[in-house]
Amino acid sequence: MPSPVASSPQEAPALRTGVVTAVTTSVLGVVLTCLAVLVATSGDVSTAAVLRSGVRLWVVSLGSGLMVDDVAIDLVPIGGTLLAGLLLMAVAMRVQRGAPVDDVAQFAATVAGTTGLLAAVLSQVSGTQTTQTSEVRAAVGGFVVGGLAAAWSAARRRREPLLGPGREEATAVLRAAGTALGLLLGSCAVVVAILLVGSLGQAADLWAALDPGAGEGVALGLACVLAVPTLVVWVAAVALGPGVSVGTDTSLDLYGAYLGDVPGLPVLAVLPDPGAFGGAVVLLALVPVVSGLLAGWRLDVPAELGPGRRAALGAAAGGLAGGVLGVLLLVSGGSVGPGRMSEVGPLGPVPALLALGVLGAAGAIGAALAHYREARAR
Numbered sequence: 508m509p510s511p512v513a514s515s516p517q518e519a520p521a522l523r524t525g526v527v528t529a530v531t532t533s534v535l536g537v538v539l540t541c542l543a544v545l546v547a548t549s550g551d552v553s554t555a556a557v558l559r560s561g562v563r564l565w566v567v568s569l570g571s572g573l574m575v576d577d578v579a580i581d582l583v584p585i586g587g588t589l590l591a592g593l594l595l596m597a598v599a600m601r602v603q604r605g606a607p608v609d610d611v612a613q614f615a616a617t618v619a620g621t622t623g624l625l626a627a628v629l630s631q632v633s634g635t636q637t638t639q640t641s642e643v644r645a646a647v648g649g650f651v652v653g654g655l656a657a658a659w660s661a662a663r664r665r666r667e668p669l670l671g672p673g674r675e676e677a678t679a680v681l682r683a684a685g686t687a688l689g690l691l692l693g694s695c696a697v698v699v700a701i702l703l704v705g706s707l708g709q710a711a712d713l714w715a716a717l718d719p720g721a722g723e724g725v726a727l728g729l730a731c732v733l734a735v736p737t738l739v740v741w742v743a744a745v746a747l748g749p750g751v752s753v754g755t756d757t758s759l760d761l762y763g764a765y766l767g768d769v770p771g772l773p774v775l776a777v778l779p780d781p782g783a784f785g786g787a788v789v790l791l792a793l794v795p796v797v798s799g800l801l802a803g804w805r806l807d808v809p810a811e812l813g814p815g816r817r818a819a820l821g822a823a824a825g826g827l828a829g830g831v832l833g834v835l836l837l838v839s840g841g842s843v844g845p846g847r848m849s850e851v852g853p854l855g856p857v858p859a860l861l862a863l864g865v866l867g868a869a870g871a872i873g874a875a876l877a878h879y880r881e882a883r884a885r
Contacts, residue, residue: 569648710777
């Protein structure tokens with residue numbers, strides 16, 4: 508009787524490796540957030556309070572939201588979520604250092620499920636009568652962040668396409684969407700960097716007015732750094748047209764800034780002075796269109812594909828980039844406090860729908876233009 512085929516000794520079991528990755532990441536994440544709480548409070552709180560606050564901070568970074576004395580804070584801290592994803596990728600690469608996993612899909616699913624389950628449990632045990640986080644949102648956030656980070660790290664470790672062999676068109680769409688999204692968010696990041704440089708003096712004045720101590724200063728500086736990715740997404744919302752809100756009856760769009768009192772966070776000094784913008788701001792409105800065109804133009808598919816098929820793939824690439832941007836727009840808006848701070852960031856589904864439509868249509872046009880350019884060259 509033939510013996511069952513064993514997995515290659517050069518490959519690690521996906522299930523076991525996935526559980527180890529998720530558990531290790533969660534433990535490290537809680538340790539790091541507890542250290543941040545210790546620094547911010549200068550060690551003036553009990554060990555139990557530090558541990559509870561650290562656990563709560565970790566699940567908030569995964570998107571759980573926070574409820575403090577019936578005040579909802581549901582805006583997802585994109586900077587914190589990025590750090591959580593980077594930590595998970597680093598742990599996954601470290602765990603696979605000896606050998607890659609034998610099944611990328613199973614590894615990603617295991618990490619996603621375990622991370623989501625741990626996040627829900629941590630959300631439950633860290634709640635108090637006055638402060639709670641959402642177990643459902645923590646589980647969903649852990650599942651998404653864990654799955655995406657694990658899939659990317661495993662595919663890279665195995666040196667194979669993320670979607671595996673035999674799916675060349677889907678892989679081409681994924682790569683073109685990544686290129687378009689990188690161009691769009693990179694351009695918005697340049698805008699944020701320019702605004703940051705131009706507002707250093709005002710930011711310094713805000714910092715001096717707050718007069719944080721040593722521990723509070725570290726926490727405030729970290730909060731400002733982690734707020735930058737959210738500002739990048741807000742610039743994308745402005746480029747799409749609807750703009751963002753920075754509090755009730757306070758908005759920023761392509762036409763101008765209509766600002767009242769805003770929070771005293773030093774990084775918010777990047778917000779422009781109230782009033783109408785000049786004509787040069789129209790260049791910002793071209794960024795989503797150009798990014799979608801690039802998605803279709805850079806689509807790496809066989810030249811013999813017909814124009815209809817190629818345009819459809821271009822629309823898929825642009826639509827995928829727009830869909831990811833739409834999700835970022837949705838989670839970067841919400842409430843960050845009571846009263847007028849209950850409406851902050853891109854509000855409602857309109858910005859997300861615009862991102863999907865504009866980039867999808869531009870992607871189809873870009874792919875059609877690339878097809879006819881190649882046909883004419885032949």
